[in-house]
């Protein structure tokens with residue numbers, strides 16, 4: 001009989017639902033080392049928590065995340081609440097000896113993220129940060145092709161994560177605009193930075209340019225709030241392997257809904273990817289015959305692990321929630337000691353450090369070492 005892992009989920013919004021999808025699908029698609037019990041869900045009000053309990057299939061609901069975190073009948077705390085709450089929730093969970101799964105960005109400040117990573121390591125609990133785009137089998141393929149030398153020496157990288165959910169000035173001020181750690185570079189640029197390092201390796205120097213495009217927004221209570229955080233965050237990058245590059249986080253990119261894209265250029269070939277068609281990777285090889293050269297489209301299929309877990313047929317495509325299921329499966333294997341943590345709090349701290357270094361560089365107008 002498999003060990004049972006009792007889950008306590010905090011937050012039932014966009015990501016709360018995605019995490020429930022992830023746990024539900026992972027259990028059916030992978031050979032997990034444990035059974036996951038959807039034990040308790042917490043939200044701000046009991047009505048919200050109760051509605052989510054009924055919809056998602058949890059046993060209990062609460063409006064008090066502190067009691068959830070202290071509950072001895074919970075093994076894993078999963079945090080999908082707003083960024084500013086991550087630190088307090090995670091530290092309380094770690095102090096209670098729980099494993100902690102936390103959405104990105106790990107914390108509003110790198111100093112907070114460091115405290116969280118240190119506490120988790122000291123307590124010996126397993127952690128995971130939600131950088132689900134890295135779980136796409138096509139990103140795994142891209143990384144394998146780069147590491148295996150199929151592109152030759154990497155010269156250039158371009159990455160971006162652009163959406164348009166803040167393009168309308170009438171879109172209200174949210175936790176994403178919080179002066180303490182909000183802004184697009186932390187929200188979306190963090191994904192672009194995680195992908196850049198996943199593919200090309202460590203970034204050593206950055207030159208940032210972060211701008212606020214919409215200076216004030218409705219506060220949702222009839223008033224207006226000044227926005228201090230960035231709407232567009234860009235950086236030039238230098239990588240340890242000598243490559244140069246850039247990333248952009250942008251939530252005012254009119255018309256874009258999910259443009260988590262990258263291009264990698266090497267001496268022997270290039271790769272191009274768009275999250276808008278994320279079951280495809282485009283590969284250009286300089287080794288192809290003259291007159292036959294061009295980007296070829298590689299479609300995701302069972303050869304790209306773990307696609308075959310979801311579907312035996314190539315080209316039938318995975319979806320956004322499937323990436324969460326892959327992330328969940330990797331994390332549960334790590335909790336069972338079968339593999340290292342795929343993207344733990346220390347890795348989350350690294351991304352937060354990059355974000356802050358870029359923000360400081362933008363304020364100072366200078367290149368900075370990371």
Ligand SMILES: NC(=O)c1ccc[n+]([C@@H]2O[C@H](COP(=O)([O-])OP(=O)(O)OC[C@H]3O[C@@H](n4cnc5c(N)ncnc54)[C@H](O)[C@@H]3O)[C@@H](O)[C@H]2O)c1
Pocket residue numbers: 010011012013014015016042043044048065080081082083085103104105130131132187
């Ligand atoms: N990995 C990804 O692809 C991805 C995508 C979107 C959001 N996120 C991250 O997920 C987190 C949540 O974002 P979201 O879009 O789901 O937001 P959301 O507003 O849709 O959901 C947040 C939930 O937390 C609840 N909450 C707020 N305060 C709480 C408290 N004190 N106690 C309990 N619950 C509380 C809210 O009521 C809501 O249900 C953020 O950190 C965000 O950066 C990650």
